[in-house]
Amino acid sequence: MAAKASALRKTPARKTAVKPAPRPAARRLRADASRNREKLLAVAAAVFAEHGVDASLEEIARRAGVGIGTLYRHFPTREHLVEILYRREVEALAAAAEDLARRHPPDIALAEWMQRFVGYIAAKRGMAKSLQILLATKSKLLAEIYGLVTQSLRRLVEAAIADGSIRRDVDSADILQALSGIYSAPATPDWQERSCRLVSLLMDGLRWGAPKTAQGLGFRRP
């Protein structure tokens, strides 16, 4: 807030002839610049997690060991910074889905991913209000996030169904709804604990009556 003036930005008035066209799109960041940028993002994530999105930007710059000017050059506004961080986290969540799918049996991957989802939401709980405002103003961002999450979930669920490790009469939308219930639950102190239990419960339900189990234990045996 308090943005105010910013009007009357002096234009530098180049004196030498402008270089014709040696602009290969967006020049790679200089080594020091990208180092600083990463450092800032890492520190910002920590500080925001600690103090909420209203944390002091000067503290972030300080802890990252750069001047405040550097922070502002990389991220012109607080919103920019928060948005980039947020997007990254969601992307990490999506990446985790792929990674889990590659290294574990589908049902384990799904279960594990949902637990991470809870953790991710938990981290956001603290800064709920400011984030709401941010997301309300940036519906495009919101749509992207939603898309990434649903896509990750869908792949995991479909793999688990195909593999026979969870029942086939559900689809990812059902599960998403269950998870969104977790999201919108009131923020009691034991919220995270309970949410984790809920996820296990959900997983048990999903495994019950799954072909693998049903054939391996239920139907074949008698």
Place this chain on the structure above:
Amino acid sequence: MAAKASALRKTPARKTAVKPAPRPAARRLRADASRNREKLLAVAAAVFAEHGVDASLEEIARRAGVGIGTLYRHFPTREHLVEILYRREVEALAAAAEDLARRHPPDIALAEWMQRFVGYIAAKRGMAKSLQILLATKSKLLAEIYGLVTQSLRRLVEAAIADGSIRRDVDSADILQALSGIYSAPATPDWQERSCRLVSLLMDGLRWGAPKTAQGLGFRRP
């Protein structure tokens, strides 16, 4: 923003015995205090209208000729100030309805009030975003405002119907809907002009076929 701490507010720890009960509800404000308060409100209204709700509080105090401390004592947060101002304006709008009803024929009163309503919305247009945030967080305030406005409108409409100066097959809800259309129209530069025309148009429609006209000019004549 930047609200930050405020945690750890030291409690004064009264040392003298607490006064038993000489608290006649809320002691009247001292003369100077209420003078300053009014001055602040008047100046704040002007400054907010000029710069939007993000205007500098220090400027408001300065222009009102009081110290910043005085401003903060009367209005602990920016939101307090904005809310009080906002509520007052709505109350003024409601008072205007009664006043107009007393001094003009019902249809004129209604027409005039709707024009004022447009002006009132116009004044808020500039600070739309911040106000939205405020109202989103203060749904009680929103409900109050809504109640006052609908009530004012209803009285005016009913009076005009009873008087026969507008048609009787409409009710205030219809008109409110028309007005809310005006409110949610995109904020083009000629918005206010167009809205005023729309209101006239609406008024003409309301008068058409009203008992007074119909008997005086339409049906009786031929």
Place this chain on the structure above:
DNA sequence: ACCCTAACCGGAGGGGCCTCCGCTTTAACT
């Protein structure tokens, strides 16, 4: 008319926001 104190005043102070600009570094090109 005078006293007394609760209530009020106001500005200094500590911290944050963001901009601006002179100095430094990187890396493209000889």
Place this chain on the structure above:
DNA sequence: AGTTAAAGCGGAGGCCCCTCCGGTTAGGGT
């Protein structure tokens, strides 16, 4: 290896937010 200028750095400076507290004053009580 040497040159050079674009890209990057960072902190001083100007403005604002909000709190705290010593000095001032209104106005009820006598």
